[in-house]
Amino acid sequence: TQLLEQSPQFLSIQEGENLTVYCNSSSVFSSLQWYRQEPGEGPVLLVTVVTGGEVKKLKRLTFQFGDARKDSSLHITAAQPGDTGLYLCAGESTDSWGKLQFGAGTQVVVTP
Amino acid sequence: GAVVSQHPSWVICKSGTSVKIECRSLDFQATTMFWYRQFPKQSLMLMATSNEGSKATYEQGVEKDKFLINHASLTLSTLTVTSAHPEDSSFYICSARDPYRAAIEQYFGPGTRLTVT
Numbered sequence: 001t002q003l004l005e006q007s008p009q010f011l012s013i014q015e016g017e018n019l020t021v022y023c024n025s026s027s028v029f030s031s032l033q034w035y036r037q038e039p040g041e042g043p044v045l046l047v048t049v050v051t052g053g054e055v056k057k058l059k060r061l062t063f064q065f066g067d068a069r070k071d072s073s074l075h076i077t078a079a080q081p082g083d084t085g086l087y088l089c090a091g092e093s094t095d096s097w098g099k100l101q102f103g104a105g106t107q108v109v110v111t112p
Numbered sequence: 113g114a115v116v117s118q119h120p121s122w123v124i125c126k127s128g129t130s131v132k133i134e135c136r137s138l139d140f141q142a143t144t145m146f147w148y149r150q151f152p153k154q155s156l157m158l159m160a161t162s163n164e165g166s167k168a169t170y171e172q173g174v175e176k177d178k179f180l181i182n183h184a185s186l187t188l189s190t191l192t193v194t195s196a197h198p199e200d201s202s203f204y205i206c207s208a209r210d211p212y213r214a215a216i217e218q219y220f221g222p223g224t225r226l227t228v229t
Contacts, residue, residue, distance in 0.1 A: 031216045042116075042205050042220035043156070050216065088155060092216065098144055098209060100218065102155045 135206030
C-alpha cells in the first residue's frame with residue numbers, strides 16, 4: 001500500500017491569508033488528484049496533475065506536482081470563507097489503473 | 113457533464129437486514145466504477161473495483177460475501193451490504209471514470225449515509 005501523508009491535518013486562518021497544504025509519499029504516482037469535500041457530500045475534483053514539476057492554477061488555487069512525482073502541494077492565495085472544506089489528495093499508482101490512494105485530508109477553516 | 117448519482121442518499125436499516133446502494137453515471141458510460149467507505153473524521157478507503165460484465169475486485173480486508181457488487185450495465189453499479197451490523201454504519205461513496213473524456217479523472221457520487229440500528 002502506498003501511503004500518502006497530508007499535512008497539516010487542520011488549518012484555521014483568517015480571510016485574506018494564504019495557506020499551503022502538503023501531500024507526500026515515498027512512492028511514485030502516475031497522477032495525483034486534489035479534491036474538496038463538504039460534510040455529507042462526495043469529493044469534488046479540483047485538479048489532476050500528471051507531469052513531474054507541473055504547476056496548475058485554478059483562480060486563487062495553485063497546485064504543484066513534485067519533480068519526482070512523489071509529492072504535491074496546494075496553495076490558496078487570499079483565502080475566503082467559501083474555501084472552507086476538507087481537502088484531499090489522492091494518488092494513482094503506476095501499477096494499478098484507476099485505483100486511488102487517498103491522504104487523510106486537511107480540514108481548512110477560513111473565518112471572516 | 114461527468115455526473116455520478118447515488119441512491120438512496122441515506123438509509124437506516126435494522127441489524128441483520130440487507131441494503132442495496134445504486135451508483136449511476138448519468139451522462140457517460142463507465143466500464144469501471146469504484147466503491148469507497150468513509151468513517152467520520154476519516155478519509156476515503158477503497159473497498160472494491162467494479163467492472164462491467166465481470167466480477168468485482170476487492171481490496172484486502174473487504175469481505176466479498178458481505179459487500180456484493182454488481183455492475184450489470186455501463187451506467188449502473190450496485191453495492192449490497194448483506195446482514196448489516198452497526199459497525200457497517202458509514203458513508204459509502206462511488207466513483208466512475210469516463211474513458212472518452214479524460215481517462216485518468218474520477219468523478220464521485222454524492223455518497224450514501226448508512227445507519228444500522
